[in-house]
Amino acid sequence: MSQVRSRPRRIAVIGGGIAGLTAAYELAKLSSLEEPLHVALYEASSRLGGIVETIREGGFVIEGGPDGWVSEKPWARELAIELGLEEELIFSNDDERRTYVLIDGILKAMPGGMRMMVPADLAALDASDLFSSEAKQAFHQELGRAEELKKQAPIHDESVAAFVRRHFGDEVLDKIGAPLLSGVFGGDVAQLSVRAVMAPFVAMEREHGSLIAGLKAREATAGKKKTPLFTTLRSGLGTLIDRLVAAIPHEWVHLNVETTAIEREIEGWTLSTSAGREQFDVVMIAAPLHVARALLAPIDDRAVELMQMDASSAVIVGFGFDDAAKAPVPSGFGFLVPPDSNSLLLACTFMDQKFSHRVPAGGRLLRAFFGGRAAERVLRCGNDETAAIARMELARILGPLPEPRVTVVRRLPLSLPQYAVGHLERIAELDERLRGLNGLWLLGNGYRGVGLPDLIRDSRAAARAAFGLAGGTGKANEAPISA
Ligand SMILES: Cc1cc2nc3c(=O)[nH]c(=O)nc-3n(C[C@H](O)[C@H](O)[C@H](O)COP(=O)(O)OP(=O)(O)OC[C@H]3O[C@@H](n4cnc5c(N)ncnc54)[C@H](O)[C@@H]3O)c2cc1C
The missing domain is CATH 3.50.50.60 (FAD/NAD(P)-binding domain)
Incomplete structure (x- = not known):
C-alpha cells in the first residue's frame, strides 16, 4: 500500500x-x-x-536461552526457511523422548504418551511408578466424569492449578503440572491463567469435558503421522x-x-x-x-x-563433558524438579540426547536451569560459584560428575513474564x-x-x-x- x-x-x-x-x-x-x-x-x-544466544566452544553447541521451538507452531520454521536455513533444521530425537521427575531424590520417568498433564496412553500410565494408585485412579475416573466436567466448565478464566485439580487432583498438579509450567511461564500455577497458557486444553474441556477423551479424539483425527516435538538449528x-x-x-x-x-x-x-x-x-x-x-x-x-x-528470573548453566560414559544419565530429554523437592534446580536437559549435533564425538552436554526464588538467589553469585552450585545439585541427583571441558553460565533476570x-x-x-x-x-x-x-x-x-x-x-x- x-x-x-x-x-x-x-x-x-x-x-x-x-x-x-x-x-x-x-x-x-x-x-x-x-x-x-x-x-x-x-x-x-x-x-x-x-535471550537467544548460542555459545560454540570445543565442539559443543550450547544454548544460553531457548534451545529450540515447539514444531506444532509453524512461524519460526517458516522464518528459518525464508532466511535460507531449511538445511539447518533438525528435530528432537523423539524415539528417546522421556522426561523424568525428581521424587524423593530419585528420577522417575513420566509415563509414555503424556501431553503435558494428560495421558494419551492409560496402559503406560498404569505401568508407571511416578503416580500413586489414587492419582492413577483419578486419571481413569476423569474419562467417566466427562459430562459433569463439561457442565461445570467455568465461564471465566481460572488458574492452571484450579483447572488441573478439577480434572486430575493435587498429586498430578504437584508432580508434573507445576514443574512443567513454571519453567516456561515463570511462575506459580496458582496464579497462571489457564486460558493464556493452556488454551487448547480449555477448548478440549468445552467440547469433550474430559481432557483424556479430547486428546484421544484429537489423535484419532491427526492419524498416524507424527511431527517431531521440537525443532532447532544444527548450528544453534x-x-x-x-x-x-x-x-x-x-x-x-x-x-x-x-x-x-x-x-x-x-x-x-x-x-x-x-x-x-x-x-x-x-x-x-x-x-x-x-x-x-x-x-x-x-x-x-x-x-x-x-x-x-510479575516476571521471574532464570539462570542457565551448561556443562560440556568430553566423555559421556563418565557423566552417565538415563535415556531421555532431561528431568523436572517439583517445587517442594529438596533441590535448587528447576530442571535439567540432557542436550546431547534431546538433539543431535550438540557435542563432539562421545561428549555429553547437560544444561541446568534455576528458576523462581532459587534463581533470584543464584543471580547474585559469581560465575564460578553458580557453576559449583549447579554441578553439586546435578551430582546429588545423577551421581558424581567429572570435570567439565566447557562451562557456560547465563543470567536472565526478569526474563519469564507470568x-x-x-x-x-x-x-x-x-x-x-x-x-x-x-x-x-x-x-x-x-x-x-x-x-x-x-x-x-x-x-x-x-x-x-x-x-x-x-x-x-x-x-x-x-x-x-x-x-
Ligand atoms: C531460560 C529460558 C529458556 C527459554 N526456552 C525457550 C525455548 O526452548 N523455546 C522457545 O520457544 N522459547 C523459549 N524461551 C522464551 C523465549 O526465549 C523468549 O520469550 C524470547 O527470546 C524473548 O525475546 P524478546 O525479543 O521478547 O526479548 P529479549 O530477548 O529479552 O530482548 C529484549 C532486548 O531489549 C534490549 N533492551 C532492554 N532495555 C532496552 C532499552 N531501554 N533500550 C534499548 N534496548 C533495550 C535488551 O538488551 C534485549 O536485547 C525461553 C526463555 C528463557 C528465559
Whole structure:
C-alpha cells in the first residue's frame, strides 16, 4: 500500500531480541518492496539476540536461552526457511523422548504418551511408578466424569492449578503440572491463567469435558503421522539471529544505545536515547516488559496498570563433558524438579540426547536451569560459584560428575513474564488502548505468547500492520499441547 509522502516514514524499534529483530526484518522486506522507510533499531547492549544466544566452544553447541521451538507452531520454521536455513533444521530425537521427575531424590520417568498433564496412553500410565494408585485412579475416573466436567466448565478464566485439580487432583498438579509450567511461564500455577497458557486444553474441556477423551479424539483425527516435538538449528539458534541481522540494513542497527524515554507529540513520537533525541512516526517497543512499562508510565496510566505482571528470573548453566560414559544419565530429554523437592534446580536437559549435533564425538552436554526464588538467589553469585552450585545439585541427583571441558553460565533476570488469571482480557484492553495511541506497538514476551514461534508471528504481523498492510497483531498466545 504505497502512499506518496514528502519524506520516508520513520519507525523506531526498541530492543534487539528476537521480537525486535523480526519486526525490523519484516520492515526491511516491506521497505524494499513497497515504500522506502527510515528505521532505527536501538539495542541497549553490545549484542543482538537478547535471550537467544548460542555459545560454540570445543565442539559443543550450547544454548544460553531457548534451545529450540515447539514444531506444532509453524512461524519460526517458516522464518528459518525464508532466511535460507531449511538445511539447518533438525528435530528432537523423539524415539528417546522421556522426561523424568525428581521424587524423593530419585528420577522417575513420566509415563509414555503424556501431553503435558494428560495421558494419551492409560496402559503406560498404569505401568508407571511416578503416580500413586489414587492419582492413577483419578486419571481413569476423569474419562467417566466427562459430562459433569463439561457442565461445570467455568465461564471465566481460572488458574492452571484450579483447572488441573478439577480434572486430575493435587498429586498430578504437584508432580508434573507445576514443574512443567513454571519453567516456561515463570511462575506459580496458582496464579497462571489457564486460558493464556493452556488454551487448547480449555477448548478440549468445552467440547469433550474430559481432557483424556479430547486428546484421544484429537489423535484419532491427526492419524498416524507424527511431527517431531521440537525443532532447532544444527548450528544453534544464534544462526537465526545472524541471518536476521544480515537481512536488516546495517545502518538501521544501533548497538549500545539505550532508549530512556518516549514522548507523544501532536504528530508522532520523540525518542530519547543515550545517543540523543529523534522523531518517529511509529515506535515499536520490543524491550522486556518492565522496560516497556517504565517507558509508557508518563504516557498512559491505564496501559501501565494492564502491564503490571510479575516476571521471574532464570539462570542457565551448561556443562560440556568430553566423555559421556563418565557423566552417565538415563535415556531421555532431561528431568523436572517439583517445587517442594529438596533441590535448587528447576530442571535439567540432557542436550546431547534431546538433539543431535550438540557435542563432539562421545561428549555429553547437560544444561541446568534455576528458576523462581532459587534463581533470584543464584543471580547474585559469581560465575564460578553458580557453576559449583549447579554441578553439586546435578551430582546429588545423577551421581558424581567429572570435570567439565566447557562451562557456560547465563543470567536472565526478569526474563519469564507470568501470565496471571485474566491475562487475555487485560491484553485485549491494552491492545485497544494502544490503537488509541496511534503509532505505538508493544512486542515481546509479555503479551501474546512467550515462545519463539509466537513472538515471530506477532512481530511480523505488527510490522505489517504498522506499515498499513493488515490489522492487529493476531490472536493471543495459543500454547501447544505437546510441551
Ligand atoms: C531460560 C529460558 C529458556 C527459554 N526456552 C525457550 C525455548 O526452548 N523455546 C522457545 O520457544 N522459547 C523459549 N524461551 C522464551 C523465549 O526465549 C523468549 O520469550 C524470547 O527470546 C524473548 O525475546 P524478546 O525479543 O521478547 O526479548 P529479549 O530477548 O529479552 O530482548 C529484549 C532486548 O531489549 C534490549 N533492551 C532492554 N532495555 C532496552 C532499552 N531501554 N533500550 C534499548 N534496548 C533495550 C535488551 O538488551 C534485549 O536485547 C525461553 C526463555 C528463557 C528465559
